[in-house]
Amino acid sequence: MSGLVMPEPKADVLARRSQIIADLRAIVPGEGVIDTETEMRPFESDGVTAYRQLPLAVVLPSTTEQVSKVLAYAHANGIPVVPRGAGTSLSGGALPLADGILLGMGKFNRILDIDFANRSVVAQPGVTNLGITTAVAHEGFYYAPDPSSQIACTIGGNVGENSGGVHCLKYGLTTNNVLGVEMVLITGEIIRVGGKHLDSGGLDLLGLIVGSEGLLGVVTEVTVRILKKPETARAVLLGFPSSEAAGACVAAIIAAGIIPGGMEMMDRMMVHAAEAFLGAGYPLDVEALLIVELDGPEAEVNHLIDRVAEIGNGLGCMTLRASTSEEERVAFWAGRKAAFPAVGRISPDYLCMDGTIPRKALPEVLNRMEQMSEKYGLRCGNVFHAGDGNLHPLICYDANKPGELEKAEAFGADILLLCVEVGGVLTGEHGVGVEKRDLMPSMFDETDLAHQQRLKCAFDPDALLNPGKVFPVLHRCAELGRMHVSGGKLPFPDIPRF
Amino acid sequence: MSERLCPRDEADVVEAVRWAVSNERTLDVAGSGSKAALGRHIQTDVTLELKGLSGVTLYEPEELVLSARAGTPVAQIEALVADAKQMMAFEPMDFGPLLGLPAGGGTLGGLMACNLAGPRRPSAGAARDHALGIRAVSGRGEAFKAGGRVVKNVTGYDLPRGLAGSYGTFAAFTELTIKVLPRPETVETLLVLGLDDAAAASVMSGAVGSYYDVSGAAHVPADVAARIPVVAGAGRSVTALRLEGVKPSILHRRGKLEEMLRARGALSFLDADGSHAFWRAMRDVLPFALAEGGNVDTAKAVWRVSVAPMAGASIGAALREAGAMSFYDWTGGLVWIEMADAEPHTRRVREAVAQAGGGHATLIRASAPVRAAEEVFQPLDAITGALVKRMKSGFDPGRVLSPGRMYAGV
Numbered sequence: 001m002s003g004l005v006m007p008e009p010k011a012d013v014l015a016r017r018s019q020i021i022a023d024l025r026a027i028v029p030g031e032g033v034i035d036t037e038t039e040m041r042p043f044e045s046d047g048v049t050a051y052r053q054l055p056l057a058v059v060l061p062s063t064t065e066q067v068s069k070v071l072a073y074a075h076a077n078g079i080p081v082v083p084r085g086a087g088t089s090l091s092g093g094a095l096p097l098a099d100g101i102l103l104g105m106g107k108f109n110r111i112l113d114i115d116f117a118n119r120s121v122v123a124q125p126g127v128t129n130l131g132i133t134t135a136v137a138h139e140g141f142y143y144a145p146d147p148s149s150q151i152a153c154t155i156g157g158n159v160g161e162n163s164g165g166v167h168c169l170k171y172g173l174t175t176n177n178v179l180g181v182e183m184v185l186i187t188g189e190i191i192r193v194g195g196k197h198l199d200s201g202g203l204d205l206l207g208l209i210v211g212s213e214g215l216l217g218v219v220t221e222v223t224v225r226i227l228k229k230p231e232t233a234r235a236v237l238l239g240f241p242s243s244e245a246a247g248a249c250v251a252a253i254i255a256a257g258i259i260p261g262g263m264e265m266m267d268r269m270m271v272h273a274a275e276a277f278l279g280a281g282y283p284l285d286v287e288a289l290l291i292v293e294l295d296g297p298e299a300e301v302n303h304l305i306d307r308v309a310e311i312g313n314g315l316g317c318m319t320l321r322a323s324t325s326e327e328e329r330v331a332f333w334a335g336r337k338a339a340f341p342a343v344g345r346i347s348p349d350y351l352c353m354d355g356t357i358p359r360k361a362l363p364e365v366l367n368r369m370e371q372m373s374e375k376y377g378l379r380c381g382n383v384f385h386a387g388d389g390n391l392h393p394l395i396c397y398d399a400n401k402p403g404e405l406e407k408a409e410a411f412g413a414d415i416l417l418l419c420v421e422v423g424g425v426l427t428g429e430h431g432v433g434v435e436k437r438d439l440m441p442s443m444f445d446e447t448d449l450a451h452q453q454r455l456k457c458a459f460d461p462d463a464l465l466n467p468g469k470v471f472p473v474l475h476r477c478a479e480l481g482r483m484h485v486s487g488g489k490l491p492f493p494d495i496p497r498f
Numbered sequence: 499m500s501e502r503l504c505p506r507d508e509a510d511v512v513e514a515v516r517w518a519v520s521n522e523r524t525l526d527v528a529g530s531g532s533k534a535a536l537g538r539h540i541q542t543d544v545t546l547e548l549k550g551l552s553g554v555t556l557y558e559p560e561e562l563v564l565s566a567r568a569g570t571p572v573a574q575i576e577a578l579v580a581d582a583k584q585m586m587a588f589e590p591m592d593f594g595p596l597l598g599l600p601a602g603g604g605t606l607g608g609l610m611a612c613n614l615a616g617p618r619r620p621s622a623g624a625a626r627d628h629a630l631g632i633r634a635v636s637g638r639g640e641a642f643k644a645g646g647r648v649v650k651n652v653t654g655y656d657l658p659r660g661l662a663g664s665y666g667t668f669a670a671f672t673e674l675t676i677k678v679l680p681r682p683e684t685v686e687t688l689l690v691l692g693l694d695d696a697a698a699a700s701v702m703s704g705a706v707g708s709y710y711d712v713s714g715a716a717h718v719p720a721d722v723a724a725r726i727p728v729v730a731g732a733g734r735s736v737t738a739l740r741l742e743g744v745k746p747s748i749l750h751r752r753g754k755l756e757e758m759l760r761a762r763g764a765l766s767f768l769d770a771d772g773s774h775a776f777w778r779a780m781r782d783v784l785p786f787a788l789a790e791g792g793n794v795d796t797a798k799a800v801w802r803v804s805v806a807p808m809a810g811a812s813i814g815a816a817l818r819e820a821g822a823m824s825f826y827d828w829t830g831g832l833v834w835i836e837m838a839d840a841e842p843h844t845r846r847v848r849e850a851v852a853q854a855g856g857g858h859a860t861l862i863r864a865s866a867p868v869r870a871a872e873e874v875f876q877p878l879d880a881i882t883g884a885l886v887k888r889m890k891s892g893f894d895p896g897r898v899l900s901p902g903r904m905y906a907g908v
Binding site for chain 2: 115116117118119120140141161162164168169172173175176185189190191193195196197198199200201202203204205207208210211212228230231251254255256257258259296297298299300303304356357358359360385388389390423424425426427428429430431432436440443444447448449450451452454455456457458459461470480481483490492493494495496497498
């Protein structure tokens with residue numbers, strides 16, 4: 001792919017490949033070590049299929065002890081390790097390295113404890129996100145974060161990426177729903193952070209671990225909180241003649257003190273794509289469509305639906321339909337949930353971006369994206385987690401046309417830089433990985449990044465865990481450890497003192 | 499009292515830390531000093547008092563976001579967001595009354611450095627869950643930022659969350675950005691009277707695990723209830739379930755919960771005013787408050803314990819034998835304990851936590867000599883302890899920022 005530079009593979013590691021594989025087999029026997037090209041092929045990329053690389057070997061441990069031994073071995077022998085869950089990353093977070101072990105956590109697929117009285121579940125990291133909800137649904141409970149890939153993505157991957165979903169304005173991201181982890185450090189040492197209790201009472205290591213993209217350790221067990229599924233959920237479809245009007249409606253709903261369970265916006269192109277794909281019954285004459293879902297006790301939902309309708313009417317919405325049955329609510333969502341495949345139908349390829357912006361900047365960002373679309377000659381549709389400002393522009397291109405992928409990538413980078421320019425961020429829920437790595441300096445200066453890397457150095461001083469991800473330049477820890485403090489030995493600085 | 503350095507802006511903070519590093523002096527990182535009696539008792543050369551860095555720098559109610567300099571009074575922020583019918587949903591507790599100080603003395607930086615929370619913690623999170631972005635100065639004398647101003651952000655390590663609860667030992671915050679949320683229109687509290695601790699745990703678990711959005715579940719045994727004016731008249735233990743939101747929803751939920759709980763005990767309820775008073779007492783631990791100006795060194799020791807919700811009652815039972823009084827918040831998982839006297843009985847408390855399946859116990863109120871000698875925070879195991887020391891070396895290699903406030907050597 002265009003211009004992506006990964007760390008230079010270590011020649012000595014590549015030269016020792018057969019010995020390393022033999023040593024790994026001694027730790028994970030049987031089919032737990034994969035080394036043939038054909039069998040390693042399925043692991044060469046994750047959800048970002050434009051990046052591909054065969055690893056040194058694939059290792060599939062099934063116990064924490066094996067993970068510990070593999071990491072201790074990698075640490076002792078200077079071998080990079082790339083952790084992988086289900087491989088659904090949309091930022092290339094699980095992209096293998098030629099000289100690295102790809103550590104697949106798929107065999108950690110058991111739920112260890114379901115505790116309804118304490119509203120928590122302990123799961124191995126390879127359990128799917130939806131698998132947790134499925135395991136507790138019979139008692140009316142669920143696990144709240146719901147990334148679009150929830151049928152396939154794993155809870156371990158969710159911890160690595162701090163995954164979100166459409167309900168996170170009200171129910172939070174992964175980090176707000178994880179209570180504890182067991183994690184293996186690169187040394188092979190095992191730590192436990194948190195549990196079924198709340199908070200740490202002191203330093204919040206869990207807060208640092210969630211969202212660390214596999215650069216700090218390998219999670220081998222996760223404790224999450226589960227919630228009672230809301231008694232009722234109803235959705236309202238509101239169509240507007242402009243994205244400004246739709247944006248004003250979102251702001252007015254929140255200003256009225258209402259935090260919907262989900263609040264999604266689709267632009268004209270996406271509405272048409274979704275409607276052509278599965279006939280969800282969306283109005284085709286609108287410039288922007290809002291889906292607002294209210295959930296909770298029935299009396300509350302009905303009350304709030306009326307208020308949202310009032311707000312929409314007051315702001316000139318052209319279409320207003322409130323769901324009156326569960327089937328209708330699901331139908332309202334079906335088009336939004338099929339947005340990506342719907343675009344796949346009208347364009348041979350697309351890139352899905354993931355910036356977040358202050359919501360009020362939406363009209364400006366949409367206008368400027370339209371100008372960019374003309375400049376690059378590529379179509380771009382938008383779905384938007386409107387409640388929390390998380391924008392998913394879908395850039396349409398054709399990989400078979402020479403240069404078009406590069407154009408799409410440049411368009412995508414411009415969009416993310418625009419998000420930062422208006423006060424937003426490079427990634428809302430997909431992670432930095434390799435995809436946004438080189439854009440990090442647009443948001444953080446050298447000092448900011450050096451402080452983040454010092455955290456990395458405390459966990460993994462030799463930079464063996466997932467190198468080449470997140471940080472554009474990984475400085476050596478010895479260099480980062482030095483102190484450069486200027487300033488004379490004054491009796492006191494020039495600051496008011498008492 | 500040691501000398502105080504009072505920076506006016508971030509550049510002054512940088513200069514102060516650089517001075518401390520070059521001169522090998524230590525700084526006690528403080529806001530207004532309202533929580534100086536929390537944590538391990540340490541002696542530093544100078545207090546770095548950040549209350550001069552004050553003022554809200556951004557507040558956009560429709561965007562649910564607020565930024566303010568670290569020394570901004572919490573009370574000022576609470577008043578500002580209340581005007582827009584919003585709140586800090588994590589309901590930060592005020593340590594003033596517990597420590598013999600006036601209420602309302604804390605700063606935003608202190609709130610985040612101590613990761614404050616309140617009765618809404620199980621449903622709405624703690625300060626860490628609402629931290630969006632920070633500016634700070636590390637022990638290297640360098641200003642840095644992390645996070646952003648939007649709710650959904652996974653760009654880089656989550657330092658805003660990770661430094662929440664670090665008590666100033668890694669960096670001094672200079673500006674913080676937090677999420678704010680709409681304030682509920684009204685509140686009521688359903689009370690179940692006369693339950694013992696174990697029965698209360700089961701009632702709270704059932705209520706919080708129901709459809710009826712309980713945003714606070716606390717249990718106060720009779721002896722503690724006698725100290726809370728708004729429920730003292732019950733003459734029995736009180737198990738409280740808070741309902742917040744729009745009026746029609748509260749009526750509906752209250753009706754359903756009454757049906758569910760009628761068989762468990764006598765029911766009563768608190769209106770909005772009564773609810774505010776009761777939950778304020780829970781939040782600020784008013785049953786164990788010290789009179790303003792009271793002496794922390796001679797007061798009864800107070801512990802704050804967090805365990806799995808159903809395990810809380812076992813902590814209360816284990817310590818009652820030693821003459822301690824306890825009450826429970828967070829659906830039973832947060833146990834506030836007032837010991838019989840100034841003696842903290844640390845080993846006994848930590849054993850009870852271990853027996854309950856693990857969690858953490860923090861010695862909140864104790865004399866300075868006790869807080870200098872004892873592990874105030876839950877001790878770290880050897881591997882985690884070494885990891886935390888390496889983190890300290892990264893952020894504060896000269897160990898100038900509140901060294902030892904949390905853990906010896908950090």
